[in-house]
Amino acid sequence: MSTLIEAPATRLETPTEVRPETLLQIDNVSIGTADQTLVHEVSLDVGRGEIVGIVGESGSGKTLTCRAALGLLPGATAVTGGRITLGALELTGLTDKQWLDVRGRRIGAVFQDPASYLNPSLTIGRQIAEVLVHTGNVDRKEIKDRSIDLLQSVGLRDAERVLRQHPFELSGGMLQRSLLAVAIAGSPELLIADEATTALDVTVQAEVLDLLERLRIEKNMSILLVSHDLALVAERTDRVAVFSDGRKVEEGPTRQLVADPRHDYTRELIGHARNVVRRSDAVARDDAPTVLDVRRINVSLGRGRKRHQVLHEVDLAVRTGEIVGLIGETGSGKTTLARTVLGLAHPSTGEIGVGGMDVSGLKGRRLRAWRRTGAAQYVFQDPLRALDPDLTAGESIAEPLAIAGASDIAVRVGDVLDAVKLDRDLAGRTPAELSGGQRQRVCVARALITGPSLLICDEPASALDATNRNHILALLDELRRTREIGILLISHDLGTLQGLADRIAVLYRGRVVETGPTDELFTTPTHEYTRRLLASTPDLEGILA
Amino acid sequence: MNRIRHIIRTNRTARIALIVLAVVAVLVAFGGWLAPYDPLKQGDAILQGPSGSHWLGTDNLGRDTLSRLLAGSRLSVLGAVEATAVGVVLGAIPGLLSVYIGRTGEWLLLRLMDALLALPFIIVAIAVTGVTGGGLHPAMVTVGVLFAPTFFRISRSATLGLRHAGYVEAAELFGSSTTRLVARHVWRKVATPIAVAAANTTGAGLLIVSSLMFLGIGVAPPAPTWGGMLATDLNYLTQAPLAPLAPALLIMATVGALNLLADAIREDTPAARTARVRTPWKERARVNAH
Numbered sequence: 001m002s003t004l005i006e007a008p009a010t011r012l013e014t015p016t017e018v019r020p021e022t023l024l025q026i027d028n029v030s031i032g033t034a035d036q037t038l039v040h041e042v043s044l045d046v047g048r049g050e051i052v053g054i055v056g057e058s059g060s061g062k063t064l065t066c067r068a069a070l071g072l073l074p075g076a077t078a079v080t081g082g083r084i085t086l087g088a089l090e091l092t093g094l095t096d097k098q099w100l101d102v103r104g105r106r107i108g109a110v111f112q113d114p115a116s117y118l119n120p121s122l123t124i125g126r127q128i129a130e131v132l133v134h135t136g137n138v139d140r141k142e143i144k145d146r147s148i149d150l151l152q153s154v155g156l157r158d159a160e161r162v163l164r165q166h167p168f169e170l171s172g173g174m175l176q177r178s179l180l181a182v183a184i185a186g187s188p189e190l191l192i193a194d195e196a197t198t199a200l201d202v203t204v205q206a207e208v209l210d211l212l213e214r215l216r217i218e219k220n221m222s223i224l225l226v227s228h229d230l231a232l233v234a235e236r237t238d239r240v241a242v243f244s245d246g247r248k249v250e251e252g253p254t255r256q257l258v259a260d261p262r263h264d265y266t267r268e269l270i271g272h273a274r275n276v277v278r279r280s281d282a283v284a285r286d287d288a289p290t291v292l293d294v295r296r297i298n299v300s301l302g303r304g305r306k307r308h309q310v311l312h313e314v315d316l317a318v319r320t321g322e323i324v325g326l327i328g329e330t331g332s333g334k335t336t337l338a339r340t341v342l343g344l345a346h347p348s349t350g351e352i353g354v355g356g357m358d359v360s361g362l363k364g365r366r367l368r369a370w371r372r373t374g375a376a377q378y379v380f381q382d383p384l385r386a387l388d389p390d391l392t393a394g395e396s397i398a399e400p401l402a403i404a405g406a407s408d409i410a411v412r413v414g415d416v417l418d419a420v421k422l423d424r425d426l427a428g429r430t431p432a433e434l435s436g437g438q439r440q441r442v443c444v445a446r447a448l449i450t451g452p453s454l455l456i457c458d459e460p461a462s463a464l465d466a467t468n469r470n471h472i473l474a475l476l477d478e479l480r481r482t483r484e485i486g487i488l489l490i491s492h493d494l495g496t497l498q499g500l501a502d503r504i505a506v507l508y509r510g511r512v513v514e515t516g517p518t519d520e521l522f523t524t525p526t527h528e529y530t531r532r533l534l535a536s537t538p539d540l541e542g543i544l545a
Numbered sequence: 546m547n548r549i550r551h552i553i554r555t556n557r558t559a560r561i562a563l564i565v566l567a568v569v570a571v572l573v574a575f576g577g578w579l580a581p582y583d584p585l586k587q588g589d590a591i592l593q594g595p596s597g598s599h600w601l602g603t604d605n606l607g608r609d610t611l612s613r614l615l616a617g618s619r620l621s622v623l624g625a626v627e628a629t630a631v632g633v634v635l636g637a638i639p640g641l642l643s644v645y646i647g648r649t650g651e652w653l654l655l656r657l658m659d660a661l662l663a664l665p666f667i668i669v670a671i672a673v674t675g676v677t678g679g680g681l682h683p684a685m686v687t688v689g690v691l692f693a694p695t696f697f698r699i700s701r702s703a704t705l706g707l708r709h710a711g712y713v714e715a716a717e718l719f720g721s722s723t724t725r726l727v728a729r730h731v732w733r734k735v736a737t738p739i740a741v742a743a744a745n746t747t748g749a750g751l752l753i754v755s756s757l758m759f760l761g762i763g764v765a766p767p768a769p770t771w772g773g774m775l776a777t778d779l780n781y782l783t784q785a786p787l788a789p790l791a792p793a794l795l796i797m798a799t800v801g802a803l804n805l806l807a808d809a810i811r812e813d814t815p816a817a818r819t820a821r822v823r824t825p826w827k828e829r830a831r832v833n834a835h
Contacts, residue, residue, distance in 0.1 A: 344718070369720065370720070403716070450719075
């Protein structure tokens with residue numbers, strides 16, 4: 001892919017004094033339902049060939065604003081005030097038929113989950129052809145050649161094969177590229193990318209964003225880049241608008257806005273993005289006992305012909321009082337490693353020591369008996385799915401003890417609620433009545449109640465917004481200081497681990513390719529993948545430097 | 546129980562459905578006792594229209610229609626309930642077990658249910674009644690057995706969906722036994738779709754009971770049933786054109802109420818509630834897709 005999507009060597013600087021001709025103009029737009037205004041008087045201009053970013057947390061109105069510009073507002077919502085124009089054309093109030101000439105031809109869009117925007121029963125080729133035919137001016141005979149050109153231009157090497165493939169045969173990155181090819185097939189003047197890279201691995205994300213920048217330069221396309229990730233938007237845009245609670249709170253040239261934010265909310269966002277969570281200095285002593293000792297395990301999953309090896313000769317150790325980060329891309333085997341330690345998958349060879357006991361061979365009754373001791377506990381990625389919707393928080397937290405048949409349940413539930421800083425009154429609520437951050441605290445409390453020596457957290461903060469993410473991570477840091485516990489923190493986000501982990505292990509295609517103290521890994525990465533990972537991670541400090 | 550109370554409070558359609566079903570339940574319990582005449586007593590005034598002494602008129606043998614309807618409720622409705630109960634027991638429980646029983650047992654259960662699916666309800670029920678020498682119970686138990694695959698599929702797919710739910714896996718990681726896991730986390734979630742299906746199936750069962758009685762199977766002639774009355778009345782359509790209306794309306798109201806109740810339970814699941822509040826257009830799209 002190197003030749004096609006090489007990162008532009010120099011960022012194309014848009015001179016701040018000479019603003020390009022305005023293409024999309026959102027002028028004082030309000031969006032709402034009959035009885036509720038969701039977006040309040042938002043104004044935003046996107047110039048020709050400009051990349052403009054919108055940053056905000058979920059519910060801030062950024063997606064509604066984008067959808068208004070596409071005429072795709074959901075259900076009962078509608079533009080209730082202001083106007084949106086594209087060049088000389090007023091978009092507000094277009095009929096469905098008139099929109100057909102705008103969407104695809106003049107405005108293209110890419111959204112977060114590419115799989116749900118591609119028809120699963122049509123080949124990628126058919127879906128690109130559909131746009132080419134719709135937008136006209138392509139001879140039927142040329143469609144195939146044009147489609148191949150498009151797919152190649154979005155960095156898909158084997159374009160001819162992709163053309164014949166269905167969405168389910170492609171990886172997430174390939175799907176997002178295919179959707180991008182569909183979006184730009186009509187050569188739109190404006191491309192709206194709404195969380196377009198959120199679901200992708202960091203390295204793939206960087207490639208797709210490079211691709212957007214290249215499209216902007218080569219085709220003078222305007223791009224509206226929408227994301228909750230300030231560092232990402234800041235790294236890629238000329239201008240940024242910050243949305244909060246249905247209002248635009250601040251807008252300005254990116255560098256200026258990041259260096260000198262005017263609004264409190266922007267400052268808060270920048271604070272979160274700069275990783276306020278820093279590990280405490282109390283790094284584990286060298287003689288601290290090892291709570292997790294994984295030795296040369298090989299794990300294969302699947303049956304029969306589908307059986308494939310997921311983990312190869314993996315070594316990993318966690319000591320008491322230590323947070324060890326495990327990073328890797330989707331499919332690298334991070335979760336399989338966690339599941340193997342907990343006995344949900346079984347290694348074909350190798351040993352897994354938890355608190356000095358080999359648990360790799362445990363099955364059936366002996367496995368259940370070991371689990372009831374609660375020596376190793378697991379915190380799931382998505383707390384909403386990890387909690388039974390019918391049980392109250394208190395009942396969920398008590399569950400490990402109830403299963404193990406402990407007696408002093410009520411007292412211990414109260415204690416762990418204090419430990420995770422949850423109000424004791426919340427114990428009577430069901431998950432639906434708790435906020436995302438509170439739910440994850442309930443999950444952590446449930447994991448702590450057995451007094452485990454090893455806590456495995458699988459992306460514990462990735463389903464949470466920035467504020468709650470930092471609170472949960474700070475909680476983990478506190479736990480490792482105040483309790484006799486070692487934590488294995490699994491994440492795809494290097495930023496999270498940089499702040500928190502004492503050591504980091506890099507998992508790449510089922511192998512630990514690099515492991516070492518966090519600072520060392522960041523300053524002198526030895527493996528090629530680690531270097532790529534470091535280069536791809538959006539970094540706010542880099543913009544300020 | 547909370548679920549039912551919540552449905553009654555919030556859903557007007559469900560309230561109406563429950564009122565209709567309550568009336569039907571009263572008919573089932575006290576129908577014979579409420580009847581103004583002996584439902585089997587024949588008279589000279591045949592095929593009469595509604596009048597002061599016979600509110601719904603009389604049939605071809607001069608028997609009081611209202612009395613026959615009231616007295617016939619029990620056989621008609623209990624037959625349908627019996628079939629559904631047999632179906633739930635023989636379908637839902639094996640469906641749940643099939644997920645945890647191991648591969649061989651799972652395979653056998655699946656093939657057995659597939660085989661049952663291939664049999665047509667009414668014809669098999671007729672055959673069984675023929676072999677066992679008549680009677681409603683053998684017929685309804687047979688229909689129940691044939692209902693089982695529906696409940697099996699529903700409870701199996703609900704259980705499969707829950708098998709890898711985070712909280713089920715969490716309980717497994719705490720060392721929970723499979724029995725406790727099913728009782729605590731799985732059963733309650735599976736019960737909702739089963740309740741929906743049961744309400745729907747009871748409606749279908751009532752139609753099947755009525756069809757069987759219409760065909761003269763299961764119940765010996767003088768005993769009144771809704772389906773049987775419908776069949777008799779149809780023979781005298783030219784003399785008493787309105788006569789089939791009463792039994793037909795009762796069957797329709799009962800089946801309709803059961804279906805409305807099923808819809809209400811389905812719509813009241815927490816997931817559907819949040820989906821409806823947050824994304825009304827998605828919910829609509831899903832309904833249309835059915």
